[in-house]
Amino acid sequence: MIALQHLSKTYRAEGRSVHALRDINLQIPQGQIFGIIGRSGAGKSSLLRSLNLLERPDSGSIRIAGEEITTLDAAGLRALRRRIGMVFQHFNLLSHRNVAGNVRFPLELAGGHTKADIEARVNELLELVGLTEQREQFPSQLSGGQKQRVGIARALATQPQLLLCDEATSALDPETTLTVLQLLLDINRRLGLTIVLITHEMAVVRAICDRVAVIDDGAIVESGPVAEVFLHPRHHATRRIVAEGAYTPLPTLGKQGATSTRLLRLTFLDGATYEPIIADVGQQLDAPINILQGSIGRIKDRPYGQLIIGFDGNAVRARRAFEARGVHVEELTA
Numbered sequence: 545m546i547a548l549q550h551l552s553k554t555y556r557a558e559g560r561s562v563h564a565l566r567d568i569n570l571q572i573p574q575g576q577i578f579g580i581i582g583r584s585g586a587g588k589s590s591l592l593r594s595l596n597l598l599e600r601p602d603s604g605s606i607r608i609a610g611e612e613i614t615t616l617d618a619a620g621l622r623a624l625r626r627r628i629g630m631v632f633q634h635f636n637l638l639s640h641r642n643v644a645g646n647v648r649f650p651l652e653l654a655g656g657h658t659k660a661d662i663e664a665r666v667n668e669l670l671e672l673v674g675l676t677e678q679r680e681q682f683p684s685q686l687s688g689g690q691k692q693r694v695g696i697a698r699a700l701a702t703q704p705q706l707l708l709c710d711e712a713t714s715a716l717d718p719e720t721t722l723t724v725l726q727l728l729l730d731i732n733r734r735l736g737l738t739i740v741l742i743t744h745e746m747a748v749v750r751a752i753c754d755r756v757a758v759i760d761d762g763a764i765v766e767s768g769p770v771a772e773v774f775l776h777p778r779h780h781a782t783r784r785i786v787a788e789g790a791y792t793p794l795p796t797l798g799k800q801g802a803t804s805t806r807l808l809r810l811t812f813l814d815g816a817t818y819e820p821i822i823a824d825v826g827q828q829l830d831a832p833i834n835i836l837q838g839s840i841g842r843i844k845d846r847p848y849g850q851l852i853i854g855f856d857g858n859a860v861r862a863r864r865a866f867e868a869r870g871v872h873v874e875e876l877t878a
């Protein structure tokens with residue numbers, strides 16, 4: 545478990561002050577994949593880099609597994625960083641070392657390992673990330689996805705308890721992004737490793753995170769289980785992130801129906817996603833239901849669906865009928 549309390553950070557440069565982190569309070573449960581999402585400049589990197597003290601907060605407390613890390617001395621800090629792996633957006637591989645050499649590097653730095661131990665660990669890690677055959681290749685001979693796999697293997701070399709991912713898939717195409725996210729999910733499940741990732745893409749959070757925190761202008765504005773935050777965003781910064789590419793703005797929708805039409809947003813999660821609920825409710829209320837927009841998808845391994853429907857009739861009865869079938873209902877104003 546990671547607990548952040550009243551974390552603040554201000555950068556001062558050229559006579560200007562930038563409040564990068566404002567009174568951050570956050571709990572990150574052990575063994576989960578935790579996403580921190582926000583737009584450019586929101587403070588994501590500052591927050592992530594505080595967790596291994598690459599960035600020092602001005603004030604506040606950071607406890608990892610019960611240990612306050614902001615007061616560690618140099619030796620304590622070195623030991624801490626061996627327990628925390630980090631994966632970077634631009635991979636940061638050593639170009640003059642081959643794949644095995646890059647993965648071996650943190651073990652050589654840490655010291656105390658025999659050559660045989662190091663080779664066994666490197667082999668195990670290359671197997672884990674699917675790069676056994678590429679072990680002799682140099683970074684310039686690898687694809688972006690392969691480079692990031694090396695980055696992940698290297699980050700895991702010292703058997704950390706925590707993996708920090710700094711926009712780990714932002715430099716990759718969508719297909720490669722999915723394979724790297726799948727690898728992170730496998731690692732989280734197989735090794736029980738806590739992963740904290742920062743991203744500006746909701747799709748990344750939706751694919752693998754258990755919980756998410758939304759950061760805006762240096763402050764956490766919303767946090768919780770991904771399904772809750774994604775399907776029922778409360779803060780305007782979250783709504784903006786979720787809405788990017790999701791729905792046509794509502795005023796356009798309103799013009800499509802009669803003025804008396806009520807617009808309801810229905811959210812289906814898990815089992816409800818597969819039931820013929822619209823047909824059932826239409827029949828029960830004896831009123832036609834007009835489907836105006838819809839999307840289906842997955843939040844990690846949970847199926848969900850969202851529909852915006854137009855409906856002439858008793859909205860209270862409709863709401864009750866949907867809620868009785870486990871559907872979340874929200875009335876929208878066109």
Ligand SMILES: Nc1ncnc2c1ncn2[C@@H]1O[C@H](COP(=O)(O)OP(=O)(O)OP(=O)(O)O)[C@@H](O)[C@H]1O
Pocket residue numbers: 555556557562563564582583584585586587588589590591744
């Ligand atoms: N070393 C620094 N000196 C001065 N200002 C900084 C420094 N590092 C970051 N900032 C400022 O602090 C704010 C937060 O930056 P941060 O990099 O944490 O945001 P971010 O959400 O990670 O952004 P991005 O997605 O663009 O990387 C920004 O306004 C940024 O310009």
